[in-house]
Amino acid sequence: MEEAFTAALRHNGQLVTDYLLDYFKKTDITPDYLREGVNFYVRKGGKRLRPAVVFWACELAGGDAATALPAAAAIELMHTGTLVHDDIIDRDYMRRGGPSMHAHFQDHFKTQIALNLLQHFSNSIAMLVGDIQYSLAIAMMNDLPLSVDRQVVQWLIHNLSAHWVPEVMSGETLDVQYAWQSLAEVDEAMILAMLNKKTASTFALAGKTGALIGLNKLDLEHPMVTQLEELCRNAGLAFQLQDDILGIIGDQDELGKPVGSDIREGKKTILVTHAYNKATPTQRQILENILGKSDATGAEIKQAEQLLVDLGGVDYVRGLADKYIKLAQTALAALPDHPVKRYFKDWIDFMINRSC
Amino acid sequence: MEEAFTAALRHNGQLVTDYLLDYFKKTDITPDYLREGVNFYVRKGGKRLRPAVVFWACELAGGDAATALPAAAAIELMHTGTLVHDDIIDRDYMRRGGPSMHAHFQDHFKTQIALNLLQHFSNSIAMLVGDIQYSLAIAMMNDLPLSVDRQVVQWLIHNLSAHWVPEVMSGETLDVQYAWQSLAEVDEAMILAMLNKKTASTFALAGKTGALIGLNKLDLEHPMVTQLEELCRNAGLAFQLQDDILGIIGDQDELGKPVGSDIREGKKTILVTHAYNKATPTQRQILENILGKSDATGAEIKQAEQLLVDLGGVDYVRGLADKYIKLAQTALAALPDHPVKRYFKDWIDFMINRSC
Numbered sequence A, B: 001m002e003e004a005f006t007a008a009l010r011h012n013g014q015l016v017t018d019y020l021l022d023y024f025k026k027t028d029i030t031p032d033y034l035r036e037g038v039n040f041y042v043r044k045g046g047k048r049l050r051p052a053v054v055f056w057a058c059e060l061a062g063g064d065a066a067t068a069l070p071a072a073a074a075i076e077l078m079h080t081g082t083l084v085h086d087d088i089i090d091r092d093y094m095r096r097g098g099p100s101m102h103a104h105f106q107d108h109f110k111t112q113i114a115l116n117l118l119q120h121f122s123n124s125i126a127m128l129v130g131d132i133q134y135s136l137a138i139a140m141m142n143d144l145p146l147s148v149d150r151q152v153v154q155w156l157i158h159n160l161s162a163h164w165v166p167e168v169m170s171g172e173t174l175d176v177q178y179a180w181q182s183l184a185e186v187d188e189a190m191i192l193a194m195l196n197k198k199t200a201s202t203f204a205l206a207g208k209t210g211a212l213i214g215l216n217k218l219d220l221e222h223p224m225v226t227q228l229e230e231l232c233r234n235a236g237l238a239f240q241l242q243d244d245i246l247g248i249i250g251d252q253d254e255l256g257k258p259v260g261s262d263i264r265e266g267k268k269t270i271l272v273t274h275a276y277n278k279a280t281p282t283q284r285q286i287l288e289n290i291l292g293k294s295d296a297t298g299a300e301i302k303q304a305e306q307l308l309v310d311l312g313g314v315d316y317v318r319g320l321a322d323k324y325i326k327l328a329q330t331a332l333a334a335l336p337d338h339p340v341k342r343y344f345k346d347w348i349d350f351m352i353n354r355s356c
Helices: A003-025 A032-043 A049-060 A065-089 A101-109 A115-141 A150-180 A188-215 A223-249 A261-265 A270-278 A281-290 A298-310 A313-333 A341-352 B003-025 B032-043 B049-060 B065-089 B101-109 B115-143 B150-180 B188-215 B223-249 B261-265 B270-278 B281-290 B298-310 B313-333 B341-352
Strands: none
Touching: A003 A032, A003 A049, A003 A065, A003 A115, A003 A341, A032 A065, A032 A101, A032 A115, A032 B150, A049 A065, A049 A188, A049 A223, A049 A341, A065 A101, A065 A115, A065 A150, A065 A188, A065 B115, A101 A115, A115 A150, A115 B065, A115 B115, A115 B150, A150 A188, A150 B032, A150 B115, A150 B150, A188 A223, A188 A270, A223 A261, A223 A270, A223 A298, A223 A313, A223 A341, A261 A298, A270 A281, A270 A298, A270 A313, A281 A298, A298 A313, A313 A341, B003 B032, B003 B049, B003 B065, B003 B115, B003 B341, B032 B065, B032 B101, B032 B115, B049 B065, B049 B188, B049 B223, B049 B341, B065 B101, B065 B115, B065 B150, B065 B188, B101 B115, B115 B150, B150 B188, B188 B223, B188 B270, B223 B261, B223 B270, B223 B298, B223 B313, B223 B341, B261 B298, B270 B281, B270 B298, B270 B313, B281 B298, B298 B313, B313 B341
16 A cells, blocks of 8 residues: 555544544533544544545545544434444444444443343433434534535535435444345345445445535536446445455454454345355355354354355455455546645545555 | 413424424435334424424514424424434333334344344444434525524534534533443533523524524624523523423323333432432432442332432422513513414423323
């Protein structure tokens, strides 16, 4: 990864973190542990791949990146809210190298609450944390400076609340549904449609939002808007496909979450469906037995992982991710020359050349 | 209850229901069961006490009630979202005479999903339903007609997302926290502060929202705004206190939810803390044993209920509710004459003279 890109990512990420923590300070949230919960994932950092795009898209479209800060923060916070709720849904106990939100509450209250109530209480408070984060993210858009066209601001607020949230929740629902459906019921097209809603939509939103603020007029058909949305949507799809690969062959320490959880949850990724389609009846039996087995042993996880690799699942999804990365690169090439394009180039590369 | 009031409540309620169901139709939500989930509580009806206030406050402040429809619907939908999430948190399986949201999903999927996954899946989808409802409620405010001052619209959206949501979630958190705390740790002032955040805030918001739309200018200090907010906040507190009374001595069939659930959850109401303070050490022991005992028998529930009545808890809370109703009536008396005031008078009465 290029040095300048890493530095820019870190710089923009810090702006977003500072903005969010300051915003939370100005919001009345009690008791303290609920307020701390709202801060929790934000303090942990993260790659901040989405807000970075908002800044750069704004510049590329002719704006001053600084004006886009509230929108960049809003999109990061929306994403954070989805992580909090997803982690409850997926029963993930780790996130960014530490406890997930509900796991944190379990730890925090373990000496005060009876064991039979602890898990439910922790999930409940984590749910309320996510509720607040979604809501504050929408509110934040209103903080865009007065120099930003009011029609743009209103559209951003409306789009986030009327379209983006239902779309992402639809994607999340399908993801959870596929997990309990049998391998034979779920195919690649269904998964791609789900990934578009659940993951790519947020990256697409980031590109579109930055472009509209940079243009400073509500021109949704402007090539800058459509091209940046296209670029980010495709890179976002590649990002999720890479995520699915890391869920099988990634390094637990680098990822900050346990390897094998995708298998124990029975997640239906394209990697899995592709391998399943190539498998012999005996191999299918093995996959069906282990995928979704919440108490699968380490040996079983290893066996399933090996099978998914041997059946070409990883190679296939890597090829698919490359295809979407190329589409993103084509969209980038069509955009006018600008110094910020090199960040986009590195960003696109990073979306798949990452180990965490 | 006066005939004209009931008819007005029903008429306004129908407007809100129609508006909401139409709004959902225009929103892209998949799969079908998620979309149906978003519609579910809205279709069940309900008293629609909050949107009615938005309409009447708008008229009282000089506006045309019809202009306030999207705001009335938004507040009803926000309230609906809190019910969906609350029912998960409180593990309530009944709502408005039928299954609660997550109970509905359990029923819907019982033949398709393995039993060990069914409850978690149902809770997860119900959580996502609430997420969509909160978000669409904010979006809906943007649907206010162009005749409504844009500063008012922006303030309503911002207030809902930046203040109301964190306030209600703070109240909800405290309510859940008090449930696992011991009776000795929770006092009346703490509970009143919690009820203000959790319940009265939505009624206050309804009054304020209607008044601002009726005035059609952003004048937050206008007596019409402050008086209507005051009226609704106090009536809202009385409403919740009456709710706590019905939770102990109400009729299960009329309420549409099982009596005894407040006791099994260990809800810390003022009724309970007052009784506890008056109790002998032996009586305290009995209360401590039964309150929060999730598998309490019918006989134990009856014993606790009787004790709460005998120790004066019900009478005390009834007196407290009367105090808040009088404050609401005083606020109403200070408002200028208007035909719609008789609806407010009946509405205030209904907030405590109700059996469900």
